[in-house]
Amino acid sequence: MAYTKRFDGRKFDETRKITAKVGVVPNADGSAMFSFGDTVAIAAVYGPKQLHPQHMQNPEKGILRVNYQMMSFSVSERIRPGPSKRSTEISKISEWALASSTLLDEFPNTVVDVHIMIPQADASTRCAGINAASIALAHAGVPMKDFVTSVSIGKMDKQMVADVTKEEEDYEEGEGATDIAMSFMNRSENLVHIQLDGKISAKELKEAVELGRKTCKRIYEIQKKALKDVKDMEEKNDK
Amino acid sequence: MIEESNLTAKRIHEYLEHGNRFDKRDPEEYREIIIECGISKKSEGSAKVKIGKTEVWVGVKMEVAEPYPDSPDKGNLMVTAELTPLSHPKYEYGPPKFDAIELGRLVDRGIRESRYIDLNKLCITEGEKVWQVFVDVYSINDEGNLLDAAFIAAIAALKDTKVPFYDKKEEKIDYEKPSKEKLPLTENEPFNFSVYLIGDKFIMDPTQDEESASDGRLVLALTPTKPISICSMQKSGEFEISEVKFSEILDSVEKVHKTIFPRVQKLIKSSVKNGK
Structure with missing residues (x-):
């Protein structure tokens, strides 16, 4: 059976309902919540601030440090609190993706900390996390040369789909499911992160990347709007 | 930096001498409380609670496990707290530090000693399988006042909890199957007070600055019996307290409980209803 209709009735290139909200953690320098349907991510940014221990400092520029964590109750089987191999890897790939957009040359010996939390998961949590973190970085006023947006593209049997759910991730018919998480810079349109699990031809992978790039453009508009809304509100409050 | 915070602490002391606080609250007055249940679909029950700008999320998960040897016919309760670096720059990653351990234990003790969860009803097969x-x-x-917020959120999340479906033959839990079975809870709903001692005064629901300016806290969980019972208590911090002051605090929490407990109960009730 080919995958001719999505489990939740979405169009193939349609994401789940996206919500983006800025300023969810008042203590932080910048923060945001981002969700793809039932997948929710919260990100908070602290910094630039002095980096300790001192030997980790870079006298040339500030560094970006990302930590991704799922809440224990975000999935059916409770996750033990504390870091895992998975969360350690996702933290790093998110860091790589986001670091290429930030300009920290002016802040030697400092660190910008990005904390990502997942309170509810239905696949694509790393993408939601990166999207929340991008907004939070901009909200914190961290200098950026471009803006990172992330999405997961799936290949269900032979069909490309945007923004994969857990149910789709577990699809086993035909060629099964291939899950490709990727992140793009908005302006340069360069890839800053890509991961793949499954089986896919080079030609199909090119198609998947193209779909990812186009989808990210639309997600970016929602991220931008959330930031603009909060800026307008703050300006109004100042008056 | 240190001098600055010393100045703030000094000011907090001076204000309190006249019964005042920076945000104009009375010493026993709480900030606005907002409760929202059902915030995470994969949990058995969940809630977020805001007290002023303080925000805590709590989720309940259930598994089938072996009972503890000293309670073969009772379910197990385990409370864990994480003070996340996301929530304040003073927190760091790594193994839980004392603050997080104490917070988890205080919430655990209040719930356990009140016998709010009927753990006897969470036994599946005596000596072999119980709900955890x-x-x-x-x-x-x-x-500020993370503990009281966490406590309210824990109670709200427990009220929001549905016991997942357990297949005894297959010995498997089906988390996806919708369940209507509520967690067995009793009338003894505990409410926690963290009373902060500042000089010879005391306050409730402190802000972060007030917490730092305090000498320590007295933590009490109360259950709504008649008269009110205290089901757990802990003096936390290095300070001395006179018997007179101690009685004053007891009178005070008993008085405040009369108004805040029904208020919070009502907030939880309407939120649990909205969530379902």
């Missing part, structure tokens, strides 16, 4: 209830606390924004 995990209550996990995450700080989202710490602007």
Whole structure:
């Protein structure tokens, strides 16, 4: 059976309902919540601030440090609190993706900390996390040369789909499911992160990347709007 | 930096001498409380609680496990708290530090000693299989009084909890199957007070600055019996307290309980209803 209709009735290139909200953690320098349907991510940014221990400092520029964590109750089987191999890897790939957009040359010996939390998961949590973190970085006023947006593209049997759910991730018919998480810079349109699990031809992978790039453009508009809304509100409050 | 915070602490002391606080609250007055249940679909029950700018999320997960040897016919309760670096720059990653351990233990003790969860009803096969209830606390924004917020959120999450479907033959839990079975809870709903001692005064619901300016706290969980009972208590911090002051605090929490407990109960009730 080919995958001719999505489990939740979405169009193939349609994401789940996206919500983006800025300023969810008042203590932080910048923060945001981002969700793809039932997948929710919260990100908070602290910094630039002095980096300790001192030997980790870079006298040339500030560094970006990302930590991704799922809440224990975000999935059916409770996750033990504390870091895992998975969360350690996702933290790093998110860091790589986001670091290429930030300009920290002016802040030697400092660190910008990005904390990502997942309170509810239905696949694509790393993408939601990166999207929340991008907004939070901009909200914190961290200098950026471009803006990172992330999405997961799936290949269900032979069909490309945007923004994969857990149910789709577990699809086993035909060629099964291939899950490709990727992140793009908005302006340069360069890839800053890509991961793949499954089986896919080079030609199909090119198609998947193209779909990812186009989808990210639309997600970016929602991220931008959330930031603009909060800026307008703050300006109004100042008056 | 240190001098600055010393100045703030000094000011807090001076204000309190006249019964005043920076945000104009009375010493026993709480900030606005907002409760929202059902915030995470994969949990058995969940809630977020805001007290002023402080925000805590709590989720309940249930598993089938072996009972503890000293309670073969009772379910297990485990409370874990994480003070996340997301919620305040003073927190760091790594193994839980004392603050997080104490917070988890205080929430655990209040719930356990009140016998709010009827653990006897969570026994599946005596000596072999019982339900294990995990209550996990995450700080989202710490602007003081995290403990009372966490406690309210834990109670709200427990009220929101549905016991998942357990297939005895297959010995498997089906988390996806919708369940209507509520967690067995009793009338003894505990409410926690963290009373902060500042000089010879005391306050409730402190802000972050007030917490730092305090000498320590007295933590009490009360259950709504007649008269009110205290089911757990802990003096936390290095300070001395006179018997007179101690009685004053007891009178005070008993008085405040009369108004805040029904208020919070009502908030939880309407939120649990909205969530379902």
